[in-house]
Amino acid sequence: MPRRLSLTITALTLTAGSLVVTTPAAHADGPGTGTPYVVTVGDSYISGEAGRWAGSSNDSEAPADALGAHAYHDNAAGTAETIPRCHRSKSAEAYIGGGVGGLNLACSGATTGTTTGDNFKPGLDFYDDGAGHLGQAKLLQQFAAGHNVKQVVVSIGGNDFNFASVVQSCVTDFLTSPSWNPDYCRDDSSVVANFTSANVTAVRSRIATAFQNVRTAMRNAGYGDTAWTLLVQTYPSPIPAASGFRYGQSGFTRQSVGGCGFWNADADWANATALPTINSTVRAAIGQSGLTNTRLLELQSTFNGRRLCEKTVGLYEEVGLSSWTQPTAVDRTEWVNQIRTVTTVGSNYFIQESIHPNYWGQLALRSCVRQTYTQNRGGTCTIAGTGLLNAEPRMTLN
Numbered sequence: 001m002p003r004r005l006s007l008t009i010t011a012l013t014l015t016a017g018s019l020v021v022t023t024p025a026a027h028a029d030g031p032g033t034g035t036p037y038v039v040t041v042g043d044s045y046i047s048g049e050a051g052r053w054a055g056s057s058n059d060s061e062a063p064a065d066a067l068g069a070h071a072y073h074d075n076a077a078g079t080a081e082t083i084p085r086c087h088r089s090k091s092a093e094a095y096i097g098g099g100v101g102g103l104n105l106a107c108s109g110a111t112t113g114t115t116t117g118d119n120f121k122p123g124l125d126f127y128d129d130g131a132g133h134l135g136q137a138k139l140l141q142q143f144a145a146g147h148n149v150k151q152v153v154v155s156i157g158g159n160d161f162n163f164a165s166v167v168q169s170c171v172t173d174f175l176t177s178p179s180w181n182p183d184y185c186r187d188d189s190s191v192v193a194n195f196t197s198a199n200v201t202a203v204r205s206r207i208a209t210a211f212q213n214v215r216t217a218m219r220n221a222g223y224g225d226t227a228w229t230l231l232v233q234t235y236p237s238p239i240p241a242a243s244g245f246r247y248g249q250s251g252f253t254r255q256s257v258g259g260c261g262f263w264n265a266d267a268d269w270a271n272a273t274a275l276p277t278i279n280s281t282v283r284a285a286i287g288q289s290g291l292t293n294t295r296l297l298e299l300q301s302t303f304n305g306r307r308l309c310e311k312t313v314g315l316y317e318e319v320g321l322s323s324w325t326q327p328t329a330v331d332r333t334e335w336v337n338q339i340r341t342v343t344t345v346g347s348n349y350f351i352q353e354s355i356h357p358n359y360w361g362q363l364a365l366r367s368c369v370r371q372t373y374t375q376n377r378g379g380t381c382t383i384a385g386t387g388l389l390n391a392e393p394r395m396t397l398n
Helices: 136-144 163-175 189-195 197-220 264-289 359-375
Strands: 036-042 101-104 148-155 229-233 294-298 379-389 392-397
Touching: 036 136, 136 148, 136 197, 148 197, 148 359, 163 189, 163 264, 189 197, 189 264, 197 229, 197 264, 229 264, 229 359, 264 294, 294 359, 359 379, 359 392
Parallel strands: 036 101, 036 148, 148 229, 229 294, 294 379
Antiparallel strands: 379 392
């Protein structure tokens, strides 16, 4: 295997050092009055990870660079992150507009519980170290006490299943075994351990507790359970099944060009077993939590036709486009970011952006969330047509 392809993926939810969290200023109107708000909590699939990039190109960053260097800067001045590597992008789901305020408290790399150590990752709990580092439930409580929060949207559980390490194992196995004798990640002991009955039960319990923490935060802020809605979203499929790849699995092209180094069998397993297991666990946690004010946003098939390395889309150079601003870019480029390795060195890419919804994907999800809000219901969100509607992909809630 060429040295340049040697895989050095660390956890895709890699973070930098912690930073004291700035709590949003209170609103004079108090809870339940004033401008309505949507607040997002959870992990990288809702925080805005990879939101800088609208598709991918191996020739240059320029064609796909939709948001530029300040894409993830969420402090008041728009010059830095309030928590390093949370990657709360400007294209994230929270900002549905139409007179509705948006607040993004989610953090790339978050699990159900806060993690500390070298990196601070606020979970859906009430963590408070007395030095300004707060859990997402605590932050929600503080914000909701002074604002009119009508809907809380949550994406959580993927990192409790060790999503990053599973992807790392799959890509490593792809790059370190030949096509005539592939080493599959689906039967690696480290991968299988995440999907045992015992672990599924444990993760389901943690997710249910996270939902209960959100309810407690809202109650503590002065809300009755009928005054707001918890919208729980499942995870979208980021790669196609084997038959949908535009690159063959022989050689290294699938990773070196496409950035999607999965064996066919592993891609099939990811779509037929791993993802459904994660999503069914999230759904089951809703019932276990006992919350009565929930809705479900089903996203498993939302990106179908626009997934990473899917035959129906391509890199900018493959589809003959030069910029994300061209009218057909949203339909002809990918909505999921490439899996990156050492190629991030000297670039503006982050390894942690790998295999996450990009600028197009996040605007699509934003449309889905808006529709749940305005239609006062959950549902399954899918692509509704080509082109853009009000600068977003056309999506429909069924």
